[in-house]
Amino acid sequence: MSLDTVENAAATPDTPLPWKELGLKEDEYLRVREILGRRPTGAELAMYSVMWSEHCSYKSSKVHLRQFGEKAPQSDAMLVGIGENAGVVDVGQGYAVTFKVESHNHPSYVEPYQGAATGVGGIVRDIIAMGARPVAVVDPLRFGAADHPDTKRVLPGVVAGIGGYGNCLGLPNIGGEVVFDACYQGNPLVNAGAVGVMRHEDIHLAKASGAGNKVILYGARTGGDGIGGASILASETFDATKPSKRPAVQVGDPFQEKLLIECTLEAFAEKLVVGIQDLGAAGLSCATSELASNGSGGMTVVLDDVPLRDSTLSPEEILMSESQERMCAVVEPEKVERFLAICEKWDVIATVVGEVTDGDRLEIFWHGEKIVDVDPRTVAHDGPVYERPLARPEWQDALQADDANKLPRPADAAALKEQVKRVIGSPNQASKAWITDQYDRYVQGNTVLAQPEDSGMIRVDAESGLGVALATDGNGRYAKLDPYTGAQLALAEAYRNVATTGARPLAVSDCLNFGSPEDPAVMWQFSEAVRGLADGCRQLGTPVTGGNVSLYNQTGDVAIHPTPVVAVLGVIDDVARRTPVAFAEQGQLLYLLGDTKEEFGGSAWSEVIHEHLGGLPPAVDLERERLLGDILISASRDGMIDAAHDLSDGGLITSVVESALLGGNGVRLVVPEGLDAFTFLFSESAGRAVVAVPRSEELRFTDMCGARGLPATRIGVVDGDAVEVQGEFALSLGELREIHEGTVPGLLA
Amino acid sequence: MTARIGVVTFPGTLDDRDTQRAVGIAGAEAVPLWHRDKDLKQVDAVVLPGGFSYGDYLRAGAISRFSPVMESVIAGAKSGMPVLGICNGFQVLTEAHLLPGAMLQNDRMRFVCREQKLRVENAGTAWTTEFTAGQEIRIPLKNMDGRYTADERTLDALEAEGRVVFRYVDTNPNGSLRDIAGVTNEAGNVVGLMPHPEHAVEPLVGSGGTDGLGFFTSILRKLVSA
Amino acid sequence: MARVVVDVMLKPEILDPQGQAVQRALPRLGFEGIADVRQGKRFELEVDGPVDDAVLARVHEMAETFLANTVIEDFVVKVES
Amino acid sequence: MARVVVDVMLKPEILDPQGQAVQRALPRLGFEGIADVRQGKRFELEVDGPVDDAVLARVHEMAETFLANTVIEDFVVKVES
Ligand SMILES: Nc1ncnc2c1ncn2[C@@H]1O[C@H](COP(=O)(O)OP(=O)(O)O)[C@@H](O)[C@H]1O
């Protein structure tokens, strides 16, 4: 097709365009025509189609996500809320922290290494775009069954990709999750999160203001990455079946991204940047339309000036390219030279490609002709919004009626011991060191806690000891049984993990992984999960600062378990006060905080021993979570406890074994009155933690719990070199270590 | 007057800030050096820190070795200036032929990050006098290309001349020949090792120990008493 | 024993950060006039017995399913003489 | 534009875990009869102008000083036709 200019489009209203092949619905295409008052040019169609995609426009999820704003608790900590590249919270002493989680699920299934690697790259650019220095990454992961052959293809590649990219960027990996479940067989979930730190005055936003300011594209050259669709526009025939020479897979270049981080931060430090935007999904289409629509004026862009890796790219393809490791900055004219000099210092290619105007149009030129002339808001913000039908699945009642509490329990002590071994050695409860040892957790020299601690913790200020903690959690089994409660349990667990290390939870980010929004059952799960999370955040006083939605995670008609992954960020005044997981001192007393009930729905025990999923998930009591958190934080601050570990999937026995193995010390446990050994060891009641109390602090600690009304039950002592449950069984640390640490290498090596 | 210790930044260097901090904690003055500058700013010693300079593309250290700053480092090293290469810095030193041998991908073909036990074999180099021979220390190790390799003759010579400075104990994490974790040149002023002493200088962060501090106090003592 | 070689290169449209890093370093080392560098892998396979069409077909299959990642890489099978 | 290829392989006496891992995996994948596998690197250089002896000599030097680490690797320079 010859160049499709704006003029040409106005003159040829009837030229058919491949809007369908680009993923637009007919009414959406008609909206575009209505907005423009003519047919779009090929380039305009390219822009609208990517920006109005589910991924970029949140068209199915928007109506639900609004609750995060509407129900947001009052929080003085919130500096930048939902809608920017990432939210920003105040952590005191003039520091601000930004954090976010994103998904790279589908690319990681196609090409595990590169898919996961570019996922890390994308989330880190979001953090830089806020003005922050990235200080850590986390990686919540979910794979198919541990023993499925395809898991052996996907998992090692994903882990190597996350490590390959993150390690090369110099970002410590401080936490994450690894979950195996057959429901993720064709849809692994590769979520990646990042945290960044800045001073308050360094916060930057994605907006282009000030007529005459220059738009600078810098970083990698633009290639034909991820533009399968746009290539149709470039062809004569609009033939979608023609094999595309454009790569379907993006290859990451972490070295380039490291340079991008350094030169961007240097430009920030010299106050050279008016507005900034990373290039992720939808590439230049997204960056230019968002920068322009968030600013005060319009923008012109000359596409011929974009540095290309592939000279055969058409203008439509350049606009849609998702080539990695690129950023876009708006810079005042007199500062351009200095900005370019900094890029040159870091060997980063930088080019002025456009200018902010005092109009209100985004105009894009190619070979001197105008090929785009749009109101940028209509591209970036006025995408379609759907109220998709939702319906509670008809199987939900039967699932909940299939009560896990009725499953046969171990008949005697020998059977109990056997089941403990099976649960501890099950892929989901076993040590993930084989995976996390592939991640650098020390780089930057500020890592206070990393895996396998309850939350990662980074020192922010070496003088004062100010630090931040981050934990991510999600349990798809719970959410399948009850999405509302499941989302709250994910929030509660991440909140508890942060508090267990002694940090005060401040804010939340999330990554909502679900099946197809066109399935009313999935949409119901989604709406319930969002409602649960929003209600929970209001109650706990931790606002949602941003997040990500990943839909269409399904194989054929079968969706994954609804999997809301929740990240909680906390702050600690002095990292010297942090509480680790390991039982480090013999003789210390073990206390169980919280109430233990018979709650086995969705439990690890029901999964491992009975391959069962049914019943109701554990009940949530967020006031109790808050009280537990307050106690753990006070106890850490006042030096009353030396170790703490939250209880979650796998129950008390799993947590105690982990703490014992990490500290290299055994424990003697006594089943508390009123509980049977089985429930004591395996129940997954929420709102609980186990703590190790020095004898000298026992009274002070139990007095505090008593005064504030938190049940604290003495359950044993750190002692010997075995995990012993009195009157039931004992397992030596050596045997436990073999079971716990041998499973994952055995599956993957 | 305290010693001035240069810390080089190549594109892709990661542990430069940590190394500067470690130098400062030891009581010396850290002087940042940039790869494009031949000027060593009159430093008394140089550290090449860890990271992925040039992405470790081609081979770890292979591209950095040709940078302008390395011309001066090579000249300085040959005339006795103390030089320490940590991880990627060690790789640069072997690529620059200031240290014998070469580094290959770990035998397990995965990145490895762990707390590593080492034995100090030579406490006489510029960077190890605060240790005693035979002492065991724990510092973090993290690398993809850490398998130290040289031909048998070279290895025998290194052993005979006491130029193996550190050896891995308990676990050989990357398949290094003869468990070698670090070596020195004939003069003992240039030392390279794979593990990261700069991540073990404060009790609270990194691996939690302070066994790495000895590297920096060793050089400080040598320079100040010289 | 005969040797069969499999050369695996990134597809031309795929970004090759390694090759680019090499290319950008060359002028600094005094090597001008190299317009492009691509870096790939070379596998040398020592085959028991003679290399006939059947063996080559098997190596081809091996390359396709295992040695190369055909999502991003192309490969060529050659008999080394 | 002409193409010059530099093949870089580990010296025979150097352990090649990547090659070994490939070799070990082959029988599991149903490929028998491969006695040894070595994995190396292949560089494709696009040269501006004709490839004469002077150019080849320069590429040779480039390989020796830069593309290969001759402590552990051997290399071969070839003109691709
Ligand atoms: N993919 C991963 N990357 C980094 N750390 C991980 C990963 N998976 C698990 N971890 C870490 O391992 C530890 C145990 O994980 P998990 O049992 O899921 O913790 P919890 O149940 O307390 O949330 C935690 O410190 C967690 O951050």
Ligand SMILES: [Mg+2]
């Ligand atoms: Mg935990």
